[in-house]
Amino acid sequence: MKHLLKVLVAVCFLFGLIAGPASAGNVLTIKKGEPVHLAAWFVTTGPNSSLGIDTFRGLEIAVEEMGGSIKGHPIKLSSQDEGCGPEGGQTAASKIASDPTVLMAIGSSCSSAAKPGVPILWKMGIPSISASNTAPFLTDPASGPDFSGYLRTCHNDNIQGAIAAEFAFKKLAFKKAAAIHDGSVYAQSLAQVFADTFKKLGGTITSIEAVSPGDTDMRPVLTKIASGTPEMIYMPMFIPETAHCVKQAKQVAGLEKTALMSADGSFSPDFLAAAGSAAVGMYHSSPDFSALDASYTAFLEKFKKKYGTAPEAPFHAHAYDAMFLIKGAIEKVAVVKGDTLEIDRDAFNKALHETKGMKGLTGTITCNQYGDCADPKIAVYQLTEADLKANKMSTVPFWKQY
Amino acid sequence: MFQKWKDRVTVTDIVMWMIGGTLLLMCLWGSVSTIRAGLYTKSHWIDFVIFGLAQGSIYSLIATGYTMVYGVLKMINFAHGEVFMSGPFTGYFVATAMWRSDFLDNHPIIAIIAIFAVAMLISTMIAYLVEKIAYRPLRGAPRLIPLITAIGASFFLQYLFRGLYGSGINAYPDVKVLEGFWMILGIRVLKIQAIVIVAAILMMIVLYGFIMSTKVGKAIRAVSEDKEAAALMGIDVDAMISTTFVIGGMAAGAAGVLYALMYKQVHFFMGFIPGLKAFTAAVLGGIGNIPGAMLGGVFLGLIESVAPALFLDGLGIIAPYQLKDAIAFTMLVMILIFRPTGILGERLATKKA
Numbered sequence: 001m002k003h004l005l006k007v008l009v010a011v012c013f014l015f016g017l018i019a020g021p022a023s024a025g026n027v028l029t030i031k032k033g034e035p036v037h038l039a040a041w042f043v044t045t046g047p048n049s050s051l052g053i054d055t056f057r058g059l060e061i062a063v064e065e066m067g068g069s070i071k072g073h074p075i076k077l078s079s080q081d082e083g084c085g086p087e088g089g090q091t092a093a094s095k096i097a098s099d100p101t102v103l104m105a106i107g108s109s110c111s112s113a114a115k116p117g118v119p120i121l122w123k124m125g126i127p128s129i130s131a132s133n134t135a136p137f138l139t140d141p142a143s144g145p146d147f148s149g150y151l152r153t154c155h156n157d158n159i160q161g162a163i164a165a166e167f168a169f170k171k172l173a174f175k176k177a178a179a180i181h182d183g184s185v186y187a188q189s190l191a192q193v194f195a196d197t198f199k200k201l202g203g204t205i206t207s208i209e210a211v212s213p214g215d216t217d218m219r220p221v222l223t224k225i226a227s228g229t230p231e232m233i234y235m236p237m238f239i240p241e242t243a244h245c246v247k248q249a250k251q252v253a254g255l256e257k258t259a260l261m262s263a264d265g266s267f268s269p270d271f272l273a274a275a276g277s278a279a280v281g282m283y284h285s286s287p288d289f290s291a292l293d294a295s296y297t298a299f300l301e302k303f304k305k306k307y308g309t310a311p312e313a314p315f316h317a318h319a320y321d322a323m324f325l326i327k328g329a330i331e332k333v334a335v336v337k338g339d340t341l342e343i344d345r346d347a348f349n350k351a352l353h354e355t356k357g358m359k360g361l362t363g364t365i366t367c368n369q370y371g372d373c374a375d376p377k378i379a380v381y382q383l384t385e386a387d388l389k390a391n392k393m394s395t396v397p398f399w400k401q402y
Numbered sequence: 403m404f405q406k407w408k409d410r411v412t413v414t415d416i417v418m419w420m421i422g423g424t425l426l427l428m429c430l431w432g433s434v435s436t437i438r439a440g441l442y443t444k445s446h447w448i449d450f451v452i453f454g455l456a457q458g459s460i461y462s463l464i465a466t467g468y469t470m471v472y473g474v475l476k477m478i479n480f481a482h483g484e485v486f487m488s489g490p491f492t493g494y495f496v497a498t499a500m501w502r503s504d505f506l507d508n509h510p511i512i513a514i515i516a517i518f519a520v521a522m523l524i525s526t527m528i529a530y531l532v533e534k535i536a537y538r539p540l541r542g543a544p545r546l547i548p549l550i551t552a553i554g555a556s557f558f559l560q561y562l563f564r565g566l567y568g569s570g571i572n573a574y575p576d577v578k579v580l581e582g583f584w585m586i587l588g589i590r591v592l593k594i595q596a597i598v599i600v601a602a603i604l605m606m607i608v609l610y611g612f613i614m615s616t617k618v619g620k621a622i623r624a625v626s627e628d629k630e631a632a633a634l635m636g637i638d639v640d641a642m643i644s645t646t647f648v649i650g651g652m653a654a655g656a657a658g659v660l661y662a663l664m665y666k667q668v669h670f671f672m673g674f675i676p677g678l679k680a681f682t683a684a685v686l687g688g689i690g691n692i693p694g695a696m697l698g699g700v701f702l703g704l705i706e707s708v709a710p711a712l713f714l715d716g717l718g719i720i721a722p723y724q725l726k727d728a729i730a731f732t733m734l735v736m737i738l739i740f741r742p743t744g745i746l747g748e749r750l751a752t753k754k755a
Contacts (some may be wrong), residue, residue: 020602045564045569046569046671047569047571047669049569049672050569050570062662181721183724208720208721209720209721209723210720210723210724211723211726212723212724212726212727214674214675215675215723215726216665216667216675216676217453217660217665217706217707219449219453219707220449220450220453220454220706220707220708220710220711220723221710221723223446223449223450223453224442224446224711224715224723227441227442227443239571239668240571240667243571243573243667244665244667247666251583251592252449253449253590255443268570270570271571273570273571273572273573274571274572274573274666274667275573276573276575276666277576278574398635
């Protein structure tokens, strides 16, 4: 009996530990001189680091334009590396979640890092906003309460994958297509949406194949695809894998003339450097920057002046908008008591999700209750010899729906 | 007889044999149904084999480095993947410079020799320095310590090269003479793959000849057999260990350029996966055994290329190439269970015992 009591007490204690912080730490108090701490978790190492560095620069420019402070408190941007994978995402999120001063997380870069990371953050009442996670499930109503502290300013791949399929079927009049993904959440869901839409339109998918991130020898898998004689291969992967596929497709019997298409994950000069002349003629779907107004041109000028180079990945503007979205929500819910700032975490998350009609660089930003905030304008680009020579991705869309 | 057998076999053995048997049956079943389904023509299979041979010969060259170092030091040099990366990454700058000035297309043979020379020099230097700086001071330490140091050296080199050359992916220029394909006995072989296979075989012959029939090679073999006895016989053990690293570095540098010419991509992380695979190949062949490492590399390359289509397609598994690494590492585990000495490891095991 005594033992049972002990066990009961222990169990209660444990539950208290788990339940405690979520209910107790709901109001974040920022004292005089203390910063508003925003924690970025981007990919900053490894082959996909251009994606993370690019978005971080977007944030830095936004912070600079805010004068470095919100409501009299300086903005502190810390940075964690999520390594573009689930392990890195988990580590980065745990580190951020263990810091009680963090108001909000900004990230992740890759959807596969967001999958384990977002629930860890939200358990501690920290919402997260991403500028580049495009996998549909993150804002899927079926994902449940683990993801109710999640938002994104980039498009949802339900849109991007469908546009790729419509482009292939309607514009290029292809009837047979294949897809390759690398098993990452991002690539897999894009490939799936593409295949589903393509089939719905009346086309045939000869096969959906997968490789592993880091693979270099794509010839066997391409040979397998060639046995189905598709007219186009859709390969929405990241830079190294897409580049390998593009280069090696030209060397596989039966695929010399097959059209190739990738997505925004490889829409970067890094990709051009990696794929070289084999990339000429291939298609990419990516946010349409030509549809944006003068404020984006001004942003680009600032970017070039500050970093000495043009943006290297497509999501810098989305990051910039995310920063202003955060600012708007803080201004809405923060209570000023003398020199201190009090922010109720639940109200803050609600305010984030209730953002409406915000004018951003990427369009008019309106969030829905699941966290999709983007005003998606996606176009298809074709790489030309001239792009290769200039070593930049083309800015003039080849095709767009609107 | 039966009694003796019964005493020796444990429950673990039986379970292991059952797992092994099931895997084997699945492979057989998969192969039969793939072939019966007739998805692939004969030329597809030949393509798979050639792709596998080209990839495998590169694994072999790297694996020799692992295996030789294991021979003399009884440690796994996990920085070897970075030795492999350093050469072609540096060679990239030579290659692009020559490509820009059209030298690469006008004098392709001299240019390629120059790339090889630079890459092998850098790889050799890195291998030598790693041994001298990171491993030599730990000569007498317990075996775990150099192992951890090797992992540290590996990270250090990765991020050193990232700092030096940037984190972007760089593309090797296309060499015109290596483009296209040859018809060999009616089989379509990509020129670059044929060259990679032939070059790797030549290098391995030279390497094997060096180890087996020169004085230095003999000394290295003596050191790997018994360091103390070799020292007593007047062999400079430290110099022989350095020589081993130099030879391994040269092989890795050459493998790196072949790899870069075939896949046309270099970046600071490129050595990690091939390094792991080559280590697997070295264990497959029997670690410490040079012909074993060569055989293990080719075997691993072939399995990676052929097995997903052959074994898994017939079982109705979607997207089998994603499981390429799973097959490779499952095989490693199976080899470690049923033949811990590796394919050619037996002679070595008896010698050491």
